[in-house]
Amino acid sequence: MSPSPHPFRFGYGTNGLADLRLDDALALLAELGYDGVGLTLDHMHLDPLAPDLGTRTRQVAHRLAALGLGVTVETGARYVLDPRRKHGPSLLDPDPDDRARRVDLLLRAVRIAADLGAHAVHCFSGITPPGTDEDTAWKRLTDSLTPVLAAAAAADVPLAIEPEPGHLLATLADFHRLRGALGDPGHLGLTLDIGHCQCLEPLPPADCVRDAGPWLRHVQIEDMRRGxxxxxxxxxGEIDFPPVLAALAATGYQGLTVVELPRHSHAGPHHAALSLPFLHRAAASATADTPPVAPPPGEPSATPEGSPT
Structure with missing residues (x-):
């Protein structure tokens, strides 16, 4: 693989390749030229709850090394803990035993990440349960994350929490509230989803990237519309990507920027094949400070029609 002409390391999320065996997904991404993978721990992709986890993790580590792929460990599998509740249980559940199950998953994720040489572990807060007041929800979140952060520090793997629309921790402002509540621990970082910035942050995505720069440990990317x-x-969608990538380059961020299209998994190989050329064009425009290059017929432009250039 030839050296990248830009400072970015692009990956693709396995939650967008759920119909492929993990080994096949990794091989596909390497063949397409991706630099890494956002590995969502799930029943079909390095099941974190199945037997022989250590052995299976070592096998994946060897495969990643052979293919030259970096990795982030993601924990957003919909039903890995509960077959009836999407993303349940969460760190905010009223039942302490349920919260402990989510904490255990994150502790497993930290160990897996350390064994894989991953550059971060991704997580999220969860939705505030009905009847739970805000102060109680924040206390549950901080209490639940405390042992995970201790494990992350011991393993020297950053824990990168993602502001998620509809969750208790939904915005960059909420991330800073969590930092303050926990005493600004060194191994607490941020997963910034560029689409989420377009969806609900008050600032444009490029400004969000600049503001988030000091805490960036993982980046997810896709298109999205306001609201x-x-x-x-x-x-x-509506995002103008060259300014976003220019802002990201300016932060000095060295981790993966991972395409996240979980609801397009039925056509995952197709979208993986289209996404990387799009990002390379947008990156070339961002780093050269020139207008986006017109894409070949049948491929999307790096700047959506109607958006500023």
Whole structure:
């Protein structure tokens, strides 16, 4: 693989390749030229609850090394802990035993990340349960994350929490509230989803990137529209990507920037094949400070129609 002409390391999330065996997904991403993978721990991809986890993790580590892929460990599997509740249980559940199950998953994720040489572990707060007041929800979150952060520090793997629309921790301002409540621990970082910035942050995505720069430990990327939490293929939303990538380059961020299209998994190989050329064009425009290059016929532009250039 030839050296990248830009400072970015692009990956693709396995939650957008759920119909592929993990080994096949990794091989596909390497063949397409991706630099890494956002590995969502799930029943079909390095199941964190199945037997022989250590052995299976070592096998994946060897495969990643052979393919030259970096990795972030993600923990957003919909039903890995509960077959009836999407993303349940969460760190905010009223039942302490349920909260402990989510904490255990994150502790497993930290160990897996350390064994894989991952650059971060991703997590999120969860939705505030009905009947739970805000102060109680924040206390549950901080209490639940305390042992996970201790494990992350011991393993020297950053824990990167993601502001998620509809969750207790939904915005960058909420991330800073959590930092303050926990005493600004060194291993607490941020997963910034560029689409979420477009969806609900008051600032444009490029400004969000600049503001988040000191705490960035993981980046997810896809297109999105204002006020609508729907992950879209590039060119189907409203985001002007070259300024976003220029802002990201200026932060000095060295981790993976991972395409997240979980609801397009039925056509995952197709979207993986289209996404990387799009990002390379946007990155070339960002780093050269020139207008985006017109894409070949049948591929989306790096700047959606109607958005500023």
């Amino acid at each position: 609508v939490h729907e992950h879209l293929p590039f060119g189907d």
